[in-house]
Amino acid sequence: MKYTSDFLVIGSGIAGLSFALKAARYGTVNIVTKKERSDTSTNLAQGGIASVLGQDDSIDLHIQDTLTSGDGLCHEDAVQLVVSEGPDRIRELLDLGVEFTHEHGGDGLELGREGGHSRRRIVHAQDMTGQAVEKALLARAAAEENIAFYENHIIIDLITQFKLYRRGAVTTMSDESCWGAYALDISNSVVKAFLGRVVVLCTGGSGKVYRFTSNPDIATGDGVATGYRAGAVVANMEFVQFHPTCLFNAKVKNFLISEAVRGEGGRLIDARGRAFMSEYHELKDLAFRDIVARAIDTELKRSGDECVYLDITHRSAGFIKERFPNIHGRCLELGVDITREPMPVVPAAHYQCGGLLTDTRARTNIRYLYALGEVACTGLHGANRLASNSLLEALVLADRAIQPAAADLEYRRAKPLPDVPDWDPGGAENSDEAVVISHNWGEIRRCMWNYVGIVRSTSRLTKAKRRISNIQEEIEEFYWNYLVTADLIELRNLTTVAELIIESALSRKESRGLHYTLDYPFKDDAQFRRDTIFRTGEK
Ligand code: SIN
Numbered sequence: 001m002k003y004t005s006d007f008l009v010i011g012s013g014i015a016g017l018s019f020a021l022k023a024a025r026y027g028t029v030n031i032v033t034k035k036e037r038s039d040t041s042t043n044l045a046q047g048g049i050a051s052v053l054g055q056d057d058s059i060d061l062h063i064q065d066t067l068t069s070g071d072g073l074c075h076e077d078a079v080q081l082v083v084s085e086g087p088d089r090i091r092e093l094l095d096l097g098v099e100f101t102h103e104h105g106g107d108g109l110e111l112g113r114e115g116g117h118s119r120r121r122i123v124h125a126q127d128m129t130g131q132a133v134e135k136a137l138l139a140r141a142a143a144e145e146n147i148a149f150y151e152n153h154i155i156i157d158l159i160t161q162f163k164l165y166r167r168g169a170v171t172t173m174s175d176e177s178c179w180g181a182y183a184l185d186i187s188n189s190v191v192k193a194f195l196g197r198v199v200v201l202c203t204g205g206s207g208k209v210y211r212f213t214s215n216p217d218i219a220t221g222d223g224v225a226t227g228y229r230a231g232a233v234v235a236n237m238e239f240v241q242f243h244p245t246c247l248f249n250a251k252v253k254n255f256l257i258s259e260a261v262r263g264e265g266g267r268l269i270d271a272r273g274r275a276f277m278s279e280y281h282e283l284k285d286l287a288f289r290d291i292v293a294r295a296i297d298t299e300l301k302r303s304g305d306e307c308v309y310l311d312i313t314h315r316s317a318g319f320i321k322e323r324f325p326n327i328h329g330r331c332l333e334l335g336v337d338i339t340r341e342p343m344p345v346v347p348a349a350h351y352q353c354g355g356l357l358t359d360t361r362a363r364t365n366i367r368y369l370y371a372l373g374e375v376a377c378t379g380l381h382g383a384n385r386l387a388s389n390s391l392l393e394a395l396v397l398a399d400r401a402i403q404p405a406a407a408d409l410e411y412r413r414a415k416p417l418p419d420v421p422d423w424d425p426g427g428a429e430n431s432d433e434a435v436v437i438s439h440n441w442g443e444i445r446r447c448m449w450n451y452v453g454i455v456r457s458t459s460r461l462t463k464a465k466r467r468i469s470n471i472q473e474e475i476e477e478f479y480w481n482y483l484v485t486a487d488l489i490e491l492r493n494l495t496t497v498a499e500l501i502i503e504s505a506l507s508r509k510e511s512r513g514l515h516y517t518l519d520y521p522f523k524d525d526a527q528f529r530r531d532t533i534f535r536t537g538e539k
Contacts, residue, residue: 001192005030006409008196013040015373016202017137018398024146026406032150034218041204045130046258048122050388051086054111057119069116069288070382071513072529078379082396089395098136100125113263114387116288122388127324153183154486158230170418177367182423186486191423197412198405205374206497210349211449214246214256220490221497223375227356232364235377235531236354238504239514242454243350244292248307259387266312271305290384290514293347297454309342353381362401372397383513437487440471456517461506468498504532
Protein backbone atom coordinates (compact mmCIF):
# COMPACT_ATOMS: atom_id res chain seq x y z
CA MET A 1 0.00 0.00 0.00
CA LYS A 2 1.31 3.44 -0.94
CA TYR A 3 0.38 6.89 0.28
CA THR A 4 1.77 9.96 -1.43
CA SER A 5 1.93 13.60 -0.33
CA ASP A 6 4.07 16.62 -1.06
CA PHE A 7 5.32 16.75 2.52
CA LEU A 8 5.67 13.71 4.75
CA VAL A 9 5.90 14.80 8.38
CA ILE A 10 6.74 12.11 10.91
CA GLY A 11 5.64 13.10 14.41
CA SER A 12 2.88 15.33 15.75
CA GLY A 13 4.45 17.43 18.50
CA ILE A 14 5.18 21.14 18.33
CA ALA A 15 7.83 20.69 15.60
CA GLY A 16 5.75 18.52 13.27
CA LEU A 17 2.53 20.50 13.67
CA SER A 18 4.17 23.93 13.34
CA PHE A 19 5.90 22.83 10.16
CA ALA A 20 2.80 21.10 8.77
CA LEU A 21 0.58 24.16 9.26
CA LYS A 22 2.94 26.34 7.26
CA ALA A 23 3.76 23.66 4.67
CA ALA A 24 0.05 23.15 3.95
CA ARG A 25 0.09 26.51 2.14
CA TYR A 26 2.34 24.92 -0.49
CA GLY A 27 1.06 21.38 -0.83
CA THR A 28 -0.44 18.30 0.75
CA VAL A 29 0.89 17.06 4.08
CA ASN A 30 0.65 13.57 5.53
CA ILE A 31 1.43 13.43 9.25
CA VAL A 32 2.40 9.96 10.40
CA THR A 33 2.39 9.57 14.17
CA LYS A 34 3.07 6.63 16.42
CA LYS A 35 0.10 6.72 18.76
CA GLU A 36 -2.76 9.17 19.00
CA ARG A 37 -1.88 12.59 17.60
CA SER A 38 -1.56 14.21 21.02
CA ASP A 39 0.70 11.47 22.46
CA THR A 40 3.80 13.61 22.24
CA SER A 41 6.53 14.92 24.50
CA THR A 42 5.23 18.41 23.74
CA ASN A 43 1.97 17.56 25.41
CA LEU A 44 3.79 16.79 28.68
CA ALA A 45 6.02 19.88 28.68
CA GLN A 46 5.31 21.82 31.83
CA GLY A 47 7.75 24.72 32.13
CA GLY A 48 7.37 26.73 28.97
CA ILE A 49 9.10 28.52 26.13
CA ALA A 50 12.07 30.80 26.74
CA SER A 51 11.82 34.08 24.87
CA VAL A 52 12.94 37.66 25.26
CA LEU A 53 9.80 39.58 26.14
CA GLY A 54 10.58 41.22 29.50
CA GLN A 55 11.47 44.91 29.87
CA ASP A 56 14.71 44.07 31.68
CA ASP A 57 15.73 41.37 29.19
CA SER A 58 17.67 41.43 25.93
CA ILE A 59 18.55 39.12 23.04
CA ASP A 60 22.19 39.34 24.13
CA LEU A 61 21.40 38.14 27.65
CA HIS A 62 19.43 35.15 26.37
CA ILE A 63 22.22 34.33 23.94
CA GLN A 64 24.78 34.56 26.73
CA ASP A 65 22.78 32.28 29.05
CA THR A 66 22.38 29.71 26.25
CA LEU A 67 26.10 29.78 25.45
CA THR A 68 27.11 29.46 29.10
CA SER A 69 24.82 26.48 29.55
CA GLY A 70 26.10 24.87 26.33
CA ASP A 71 29.61 24.89 27.79
CA GLY A 72 31.59 25.76 24.67
CA LEU A 73 29.79 23.56 22.15
CA CYS A 74 26.89 25.72 20.96
CA HIS A 75 26.87 26.75 17.33
CA GLU A 76 26.75 30.50 17.71
CA ASP A 77 24.83 31.09 14.48
CA ALA A 78 22.07 28.75 15.64
CA VAL A 79 21.91 30.42 19.06
CA GLN A 80 21.76 33.89 17.54
CA LEU A 81 18.93 33.17 15.16
CA VAL A 82 16.83 30.97 17.45
CA VAL A 83 16.93 33.55 20.24
CA SER A 84 16.30 36.53 17.91
CA GLU A 85 13.43 34.93 16.01
CA GLY A 86 11.78 33.56 19.18
CA PRO A 87 9.56 36.54 20.08
CA ASP A 88 7.88 36.52 16.64
CA ARG A 89 7.13 32.83 16.95
CA ILE A 90 5.54 33.40 20.37
CA ARG A 91 3.33 36.11 18.84
CA GLU A 92 2.25 33.58 16.18
CA LEU A 93 1.23 31.14 18.90
CA LEU A 94 -0.80 33.88 20.58
CA ASP A 95 -2.49 34.55 17.23
CA LEU A 96 -3.29 30.84 16.95
CA GLY A 97 -5.09 31.11 20.28
CA VAL A 98 -2.62 29.49 22.68
CA GLU A 99 -3.78 30.42 26.17
CA PHE A 100 -0.57 31.52 27.86
CA THR A 101 -0.76 32.82 31.41
CA HIS A 102 -1.00 36.63 31.59
CA GLU A 103 0.12 38.94 34.38
CA HIS A 104 -2.42 39.64 37.07
CA GLY A 105 -4.37 42.72 36.09
CA GLY A 106 -2.22 43.39 33.02
CA ASP A 107 -2.03 42.58 29.32
CA GLY A 108 1.52 41.29 29.35
CA LEU A 109 2.51 37.64 29.52
CA GLU A 110 3.58 36.35 32.92
CA LEU A 111 7.22 35.33 32.60
CA GLY A 112 8.63 32.50 34.70
CA ARG A 113 12.21 31.78 35.73
CA GLU A 114 14.17 28.55 35.39
CA GLY A 115 17.72 27.35 36.03
CA GLY A 116 20.51 29.15 34.17
CA HIS A 117 18.32 32.07 33.03
CA SER A 118 19.54 35.46 34.22
CA ARG A 119 16.09 36.99 33.68
CA ARG A 120 12.46 35.97 33.89
CA ARG A 121 11.68 34.89 30.32
CA ILE A 122 9.66 31.67 30.37
CA VAL A 123 6.34 32.08 28.61
CA HIS A 124 4.00 29.50 30.09
CA ALA A 125 0.43 28.30 30.50
CA GLN A 126 0.43 27.64 34.26
CA ASP A 127 2.37 24.36 34.48
CA MET A 128 0.79 22.79 31.37
CA THR A 129 2.42 24.81 28.61
CA GLY A 130 2.92 21.98 26.13
CA GLN A 131 -0.68 20.89 26.43
CA ALA A 132 -1.93 24.40 25.66
CA VAL A 133 0.34 24.64 22.60
CA GLU A 134 -0.46 21.15 21.33
CA LYS A 135 -4.20 21.75 21.69
CA ALA A 136 -4.11 24.96 19.66
CA LEU A 137 -1.89 23.50 16.93
CA LEU A 138 -4.00 20.34 16.64
CA ALA A 139 -7.20 22.36 16.41
CA ARG A 140 -5.74 24.40 13.57
CA ALA A 141 -4.37 21.32 11.80
CA ALA A 142 -7.75 19.56 12.00
CA ALA A 143 -9.32 22.47 10.12
CA GLU A 144 -6.69 22.38 7.37
CA GLU A 145 -7.83 20.39 4.34
CA ASN A 146 -4.30 19.86 3.03
CA ILE A 147 -3.31 17.96 6.19
CA ALA A 148 -4.10 14.27 6.80
CA PHE A 149 -3.19 12.35 9.96
CA TYR A 150 -2.14 8.70 10.11
CA GLU A 151 -2.21 7.73 13.78
CA ASN A 152 -0.84 4.48 15.23
CA HIS A 153 1.80 4.19 12.51
CA ILE A 154 5.41 3.63 13.46
CA ILE A 155 8.15 4.20 10.91
CA ILE A 156 10.41 1.25 10.20
CA ASP A 157 12.98 2.69 7.82
CA LEU A 158 13.46 5.60 5.47
CA ILE A 159 13.12 5.05 1.74
CA THR A 160 16.25 6.45 0.15
CA GLN A 161 17.52 6.66 -3.40
CA PHE A 162 20.24 4.19 -2.52
CA LYS A 163 17.78 1.67 -1.11
CA LEU A 164 15.67 1.94 -4.27
CA TYR A 165 18.74 1.60 -6.46
CA ARG A 166 19.84 -1.51 -4.59
CA ARG A 167 16.43 -3.06 -5.13
CA GLY A 168 16.41 -2.14 -8.81
CA ALA A 169 13.52 0.31 -8.48
CA VAL A 170 15.56 3.20 -9.93
CA THR A 171 18.45 3.12 -12.34
CA THR A 172 20.47 6.09 -11.08
CA MET A 173 22.27 6.70 -7.87
CA SER A 174 23.19 10.33 -8.57
CA ASP A 175 22.85 11.59 -5.01
CA GLU A 176 21.70 10.34 -1.63
CA SER A 177 18.19 11.56 -1.18
CA CYS A 178 15.05 10.59 0.68
CA TRP A 179 11.69 9.62 -0.78
CA GLY A 180 9.69 8.66 2.28
CA ALA A 181 9.41 5.93 4.85
CA TYR A 182 7.95 2.49 5.40
CA ALA A 183 5.63 2.49 8.39
CA LEU A 184 3.82 -0.24 10.28
CA ASP A 185 0.13 0.36 10.83
CA ILE A 186 -0.04 -0.88 14.40
CA SER A 187 -3.81 -1.41 14.25
CA ASN A 188 -3.65 -4.14 11.59
CA SER A 189 0.07 -5.00 11.26
CA VAL A 190 0.19 -3.86 7.62
CA VAL A 191 3.39 -2.18 6.39
CA LYS A 192 2.74 0.83 4.15
CA ALA A 193 5.00 3.02 2.04
CA PHE A 194 4.57 6.74 2.68
CA LEU A 195 6.11 8.78 -0.11
CA GLY A 196 6.89 12.45 0.24
CA ARG A 197 8.70 14.91 -1.99
CA VAL A 198 10.00 16.43 1.21
CA VAL A 199 10.39 14.31 4.35
CA VAL A 200 10.56 15.84 7.82
CA LEU A 201 11.51 13.83 10.89
CA CYS A 202 9.92 15.27 14.04
CA THR A 203 9.92 12.12 16.14
CA GLY A 204 11.22 13.58 19.42
CA GLY A 205 13.86 12.09 21.67
CA SER A 206 14.98 8.83 23.20
CA GLY A 207 14.45 9.06 26.98
CA LYS A 208 13.06 5.51 27.07
CA VAL A 209 16.58 4.19 26.59
CA TYR A 210 16.99 4.89 30.33
CA ARG A 211 15.22 3.10 33.14
CA PHE A 212 14.03 6.36 34.72
CA THR A 213 12.81 9.11 32.43
CA SER A 214 10.39 12.00 32.32
CA ASN A 215 9.56 11.11 28.72
CA PRO A 216 6.38 9.48 27.40
CA ASP A 217 6.44 5.92 26.02
CA ILE A 218 6.82 7.16 22.44
CA ALA A 219 10.36 8.48 23.09
CA THR A 220 12.29 5.53 21.67
CA GLY A 221 14.72 7.36 19.38
CA ASP A 222 12.96 6.29 16.18
CA GLY A 223 14.08 9.33 14.18
CA VAL A 224 17.74 9.21 15.17
CA ALA A 225 17.94 5.46 14.59
CA THR A 226 16.20 5.45 11.20
CA GLY A 227 18.11 8.53 10.07
CA TYR A 228 21.39 6.99 11.14
CA ARG A 229 20.65 3.72 9.34
CA ALA A 230 19.92 5.71 6.18
CA GLY A 231 23.25 7.55 6.33
CA ALA A 232 22.34 10.78 8.13
CA VAL A 233 25.05 12.36 10.25
CA VAL A 234 24.44 12.07 13.99
CA ALA A 235 26.02 14.49 16.45
CA ASN A 236 26.62 14.83 20.20
CA MET A 237 24.62 11.87 21.46
CA GLU A 238 26.65 11.69 24.68
CA PHE A 239 24.88 14.80 25.93
CA VAL A 240 21.81 13.33 27.58
CA GLN A 241 20.12 15.77 29.89
CA PHE A 242 18.89 14.40 33.21
CA HIS A 243 16.16 16.57 34.70
CA PRO A 244 16.97 17.02 38.38
CA THR A 245 13.43 16.64 39.65
CA CYS A 246 11.11 13.82 38.64
CA LEU A 247 8.60 12.72 41.25
CA PHE A 248 9.87 9.71 43.19
CA ASN A 249 6.82 7.51 43.57
CA ALA A 250 6.22 3.81 43.12
CA LYS A 251 2.90 4.37 41.31
CA VAL A 252 3.92 6.83 38.59
CA LYS A 253 6.87 6.39 36.32
CA ASN A 254 7.51 9.68 34.58
CA PHE A 255 5.93 12.63 36.35
CA LEU A 256 8.11 15.73 36.08
CA ILE A 257 8.27 18.42 38.75
CA SER A 258 8.93 21.49 36.63
CA GLU A 259 12.05 23.54 37.13
CA ALA A 260 9.63 26.45 37.42
CA VAL A 261 8.99 25.25 41.00
CA ARG A 262 12.61 26.13 41.82
CA GLY A 263 12.17 29.30 39.74
CA GLU A 264 9.45 30.32 42.19
CA GLY A 265 11.61 29.65 45.24
CA GLY A 266 11.46 25.84 45.67
CA ARG A 267 14.55 24.50 47.49
CA LEU A 268 16.15 21.09 47.33
CA ILE A 269 16.71 19.50 50.74
CA ASP A 270 17.87 16.09 51.91
CA ALA A 271 15.92 13.71 54.13
CA ARG A 272 17.20 15.57 57.19
CA GLY A 273 16.03 18.93 55.88
CA ARG A 274 19.48 20.24 54.87
CA ALA A 275 19.43 22.59 51.84
CA PHE A 276 22.49 21.40 49.96
CA MET A 277 22.70 23.30 46.67
CA SER A 278 24.74 26.19 48.13
CA GLU A 279 27.58 23.66 48.55
CA TYR A 280 27.64 23.04 44.78
CA HIS A 281 27.05 26.37 43.00
CA GLU A 282 26.53 30.04 43.73
CA LEU A 283 23.23 29.95 41.81
CA LYS A 284 22.10 27.25 44.28
CA ASP A 285 18.83 25.61 43.18
CA LEU A 286 18.79 27.62 39.95
CA ALA A 287 22.20 26.45 38.75
CA PHE A 288 22.40 24.79 35.31
CA ARG A 289 20.70 21.42 35.09
CA ASP A 290 23.86 19.32 34.78
CA ILE A 291 25.14 20.80 38.04
CA VAL A 292 21.89 20.27 39.95
CA ALA A 293 21.42 16.71 38.67
CA ARG A 294 25.02 15.79 39.57
CA ALA A 295 24.64 17.38 43.00
CA ILE A 296 21.57 15.23 43.70
CA ASP A 297 23.37 12.15 42.42
CA THR A 298 26.30 12.89 44.75
CA GLU A 299 23.99 13.45 47.72
CA LEU A 300 22.14 10.18 47.08
CA LYS A 301 25.33 8.17 46.71
CA ARG A 302 26.75 9.73 49.87
CA SER A 303 23.64 9.26 52.03
CA GLY A 304 22.31 6.02 50.57
CA ASP A 305 18.85 7.66 50.50
CA GLU A 306 16.47 6.85 47.66
CA CYS A 307 15.48 10.45 46.91
CA VAL A 308 15.89 14.08 47.91
CA TYR A 309 13.04 16.54 48.46
CA LEU A 310 11.84 19.73 46.83
CA ASP A 311 10.23 22.15 49.25
CA ILE A 312 8.00 25.07 48.23
CA THR A 313 5.87 25.15 51.37
CA HIS A 314 7.04 28.68 52.23
CA ARG A 315 4.88 30.01 49.37
CA SER A 316 1.17 30.46 50.07
CA ALA A 317 -1.19 27.60 49.27
CA GLY A 318 -3.14 29.95 46.99
CA PHE A 319 -0.07 30.80 44.93
CA ILE A 320 1.01 27.15 44.61
CA LYS A 321 -2.41 26.00 43.48
CA GLU A 322 -2.76 28.76 40.92
CA ARG A 323 0.77 28.58 39.49
CA PHE A 324 1.15 24.78 39.61
CA PRO A 325 -2.33 23.26 39.38
CA ASN A 326 -1.11 20.19 37.50
CA ILE A 327 1.76 19.37 39.86
CA HIS A 328 -0.33 20.16 42.93
CA GLY A 329 -3.26 18.03 41.75
CA ARG A 330 -1.18 15.03 40.66
CA CYS A 331 0.88 15.00 43.85
CA LEU A 332 -2.27 15.28 45.96
CA GLU A 333 -3.74 12.24 44.18
CA LEU A 334 -0.58 10.39 45.18
CA GLY A 335 -0.84 11.48 48.80
CA VAL A 336 1.61 14.42 48.82
CA ASP A 337 0.17 17.88 49.61
CA ILE A 338 2.90 20.15 48.24
CA THR A 339 1.43 23.18 50.02
CA ARG A 340 2.31 21.51 53.34
CA GLU A 341 5.13 19.03 52.71
CA PRO A 342 8.16 18.67 50.43
CA MET A 343 7.88 16.39 47.40
CA PRO A 344 10.24 13.41 46.96
CA VAL A 345 12.29 13.78 43.76
CA VAL A 346 15.08 12.09 41.79
CA PRO A 347 16.83 12.94 38.52
CA ALA A 348 15.64 11.17 35.36
CA ALA A 349 16.61 11.16 31.69
CA HIS A 350 14.82 14.09 30.10
CA TYR A 351 16.26 15.43 26.86
CA GLN A 352 18.52 14.33 24.03
CA CYS A 353 20.75 17.31 23.21
CA GLY A 354 22.34 15.53 20.25
CA GLY A 355 20.58 14.09 17.23
CA LEU A 356 20.57 14.25 13.45
CA LEU A 357 22.89 17.08 12.51
CA THR A 358 21.13 19.86 10.60
CA ASP A 359 21.95 23.28 9.30
CA THR A 360 20.04 26.34 10.46
CA ARG A 361 17.26 25.52 8.00
CA ALA A 362 16.73 22.02 9.46
CA ARG A 363 18.32 20.23 6.49
CA THR A 364 20.21 16.99 7.15
CA ASN A 365 23.02 15.78 4.90
CA ILE A 366 20.49 13.60 3.01
CA ARG A 367 18.71 15.65 0.36
CA TYR A 368 15.02 16.34 0.97
CA LEU A 369 15.31 14.95 4.51
CA TYR A 370 14.78 17.52 7.27
CA ALA A 371 14.87 17.04 11.03
CA LEU A 372 13.11 19.26 13.56
CA GLY A 373 12.82 19.39 17.33
CA GLU A 374 14.46 16.97 19.74
CA VAL A 375 15.44 14.51 16.99
CA ALA A 376 17.70 17.19 15.49
CA CYS A 377 21.01 18.65 16.56
CA THR A 378 21.12 22.23 15.30
CA GLY A 379 23.92 23.21 17.64
CA LEU A 380 21.65 25.38 19.80
CA HIS A 381 22.04 23.28 22.94
CA GLY A 382 25.74 22.49 22.79
CA ALA A 383 26.77 20.30 25.71
CA ASN A 384 23.79 21.20 27.89
CA ARG A 385 20.41 22.60 26.88
CA LEU A 386 19.21 25.69 28.68
CA ALA A 387 15.79 25.09 30.23
CA SER A 388 12.80 25.85 27.99
CA ASN A 389 14.92 26.42 24.90
CA SER A 390 13.61 23.27 23.22
CA LEU A 391 10.04 24.28 22.35
CA LEU A 392 11.55 27.55 21.18
CA GLU A 393 14.00 25.76 18.89
CA ALA A 394 11.22 23.62 17.40
CA LEU A 395 9.11 26.68 16.61
CA VAL A 396 11.92 28.71 15.08
CA LEU A 397 13.42 25.89 13.01
CA ALA A 398 9.99 24.77 11.73
CA ASP A 399 9.54 28.27 10.42
CA ARG A 400 13.04 28.48 8.96
CA ALA A 401 12.64 25.12 7.18
CA ILE A 402 9.64 26.24 5.19
CA GLN A 403 11.47 28.27 2.59
CA PRO A 404 13.96 25.57 1.45
CA ALA A 405 11.32 22.86 1.84
CA ALA A 406 8.95 24.75 -0.48
CA ALA A 407 11.79 25.19 -3.00
CA ASP A 408 12.63 21.47 -2.77
CA LEU A 409 8.99 20.66 -3.37
CA GLU A 410 8.85 22.79 -6.48
CA TYR A 411 11.97 21.13 -7.85
CA ARG A 412 10.74 17.63 -7.15
CA ARG A 413 7.22 18.20 -8.43
CA ALA A 414 8.69 18.46 -11.88
CA LYS A 415 10.09 14.94 -11.58
CA PRO A 416 8.27 11.61 -11.48
CA LEU A 417 7.99 9.78 -8.18
CA PRO A 418 9.89 6.49 -8.15
CA ASP A 419 8.07 3.20 -8.25
CA VAL A 420 8.65 2.16 -4.67
CA PRO A 421 8.41 -1.59 -4.07
CA ASP A 422 6.16 -2.95 -1.34
CA TRP A 423 7.76 -3.81 1.96
CA ASP A 424 9.45 -7.17 1.77
CA PRO A 425 8.66 -9.23 4.86
CA GLY A 426 11.21 -11.88 3.79
CA GLY A 427 10.61 -15.39 5.06
CA ALA A 428 9.08 -14.00 8.20
CA GLU A 429 6.69 -15.84 10.45
CA ASN A 430 4.86 -14.70 13.54
CA SER A 431 7.09 -14.60 16.56
CA ASP A 432 5.78 -16.03 19.81
CA GLU A 433 8.99 -15.08 21.57
CA ALA A 434 7.70 -11.83 23.07
CA VAL A 435 9.69 -12.60 26.19
CA VAL A 436 12.95 -12.05 24.28
CA ILE A 437 11.82 -8.55 23.36
CA SER A 438 10.64 -7.59 26.84
CA HIS A 439 13.77 -9.03 28.45
CA ASN A 440 16.11 -7.13 26.14
CA TRP A 441 14.08 -3.95 26.50
CA GLY A 442 14.47 -4.09 30.30
CA GLU A 443 18.14 -5.01 30.10
CA ILE A 444 19.05 -2.07 27.83
CA ARG A 445 17.30 0.41 30.08
CA ARG A 446 18.91 -0.93 33.27
CA CYS A 447 22.32 -1.10 31.63
CA MET A 448 22.08 2.50 30.37
CA TRP A 449 20.89 3.76 33.76
CA ASN A 450 23.60 2.00 35.74
CA TYR A 451 26.55 2.37 33.36
CA VAL A 452 25.84 5.36 31.12
CA GLY A 453 24.09 7.72 33.54
CA ILE A 454 24.85 11.04 35.19
CA VAL A 455 28.39 10.08 36.25
CA ARG A 456 30.30 7.85 33.85
CA SER A 457 33.63 6.03 33.69
CA THR A 458 35.51 4.30 30.89
CA SER A 459 35.16 0.95 32.59
CA ARG A 460 31.38 1.26 32.99
CA LEU A 461 30.98 2.52 29.42
CA THR A 462 33.03 -0.38 28.10
CA LYS A 463 30.88 -2.87 30.00
CA ALA A 464 27.77 -1.21 28.60
CA LYS A 465 29.18 -1.37 25.08
CA ARG A 466 29.70 -5.14 25.40
CA ARG A 467 26.22 -5.77 26.69
CA ILE A 468 24.50 -3.59 24.11
CA SER A 469 26.46 -5.24 21.33
CA ASN A 470 25.24 -8.71 22.46
CA ILE A 471 21.68 -7.51 22.61
CA GLN A 472 22.07 -5.93 19.19
CA GLU A 473 23.06 -9.25 17.65
CA GLU A 474 20.02 -10.96 19.12
CA ILE A 475 17.71 -8.23 17.90
CA GLU A 476 19.10 -8.22 14.37
CA GLU A 477 18.49 -11.96 14.18
CA PHE A 478 14.95 -11.40 15.34
CA TYR A 479 14.43 -8.50 12.98
CA TRP A 480 15.36 -10.48 9.89
CA ASN A 481 13.63 -13.70 10.87
CA TYR A 482 10.24 -12.57 12.11
CA LEU A 483 7.44 -10.25 11.12
CA VAL A 484 8.05 -6.77 12.48
CA THR A 485 6.02 -5.58 15.43
CA ALA A 486 5.96 -2.13 17.05
CA ASP A 487 7.83 -3.50 20.08
CA LEU A 488 10.56 -4.98 17.92
CA ILE A 489 10.96 -1.79 15.87
CA GLU A 490 11.24 0.30 19.04
CA LEU A 491 13.68 -2.13 20.62
CA ARG A 492 15.86 -2.06 17.53
CA ASN A 493 15.83 1.74 17.58
CA LEU A 494 16.57 1.93 21.30
CA THR A 495 19.55 -0.33 20.84
CA THR A 496 20.91 1.84 18.04
CA VAL A 497 20.50 4.94 20.19
CA ALA A 498 22.16 3.21 23.16
CA GLU A 499 25.09 2.28 20.94
CA LEU A 500 25.39 5.88 19.69
CA ILE A 501 25.30 7.32 23.23
CA ILE A 502 27.93 4.88 24.47
CA GLU A 503 30.26 5.28 21.47
CA SER A 504 29.96 9.07 21.67
CA ALA A 505 30.62 9.05 25.42
CA LEU A 506 33.66 6.78 25.02
CA SER A 507 35.10 9.01 22.32
CA ARG A 508 34.84 12.19 24.42
CA LYS A 509 37.80 11.89 26.78
CA GLU A 510 36.95 14.95 28.86
CA SER A 511 34.09 16.20 31.04
CA ARG A 512 31.91 18.92 29.61
CA GLY A 513 28.30 19.93 30.16
CA LEU A 514 26.15 16.85 30.58
CA HIS A 515 28.97 14.40 29.91
CA TYR A 516 30.87 13.77 33.13
CA THR A 517 33.39 10.95 33.39
CA LEU A 518 35.51 10.07 36.41
CA ASP A 519 38.47 9.16 34.19
CA TYR A 520 38.67 12.58 32.51
CA PRO A 521 37.15 14.99 35.03
CA PHE A 522 38.30 18.19 33.28
CA LYS A 523 37.42 20.03 30.13
CA ASP A 524 39.92 19.76 27.29
CA ASP A 525 39.20 22.57 24.83
CA ALA A 526 42.28 21.86 22.75
CA GLN A 527 41.07 18.41 21.73
CA PHE A 528 37.35 18.30 22.35
CA ARG A 529 35.79 21.67 21.67
CA ARG A 530 34.01 20.11 18.73
CA ASP A 531 30.95 18.04 17.92
CA THR A 532 31.06 14.26 18.22
CA ILE A 533 30.06 12.97 14.82
CA PHE A 534 28.94 9.50 13.78
CA ARG A 535 27.79 8.35 10.41
CA THR A 536 27.05 4.95 9.12
CA GLY A 537 25.26 4.20 5.96
CA GLU A 538 24.03 1.82 3.47
CA LYS A 539 26.85 2.77 1.15
C1 SIN B 1 10.53 21.86 33.16
O1 SIN B 1 9.38 22.29 33.24
O2 SIN B 1 11.30 21.80 34.11
C2 SIN B 1 11.01 21.36 31.84
C3 SIN B 1 11.39 22.47 30.98
C4 SIN B 1 12.42 22.01 29.98
O3 SIN B 1 12.87 20.87 30.03
O4 SIN B 1 12.82 22.83 29.16
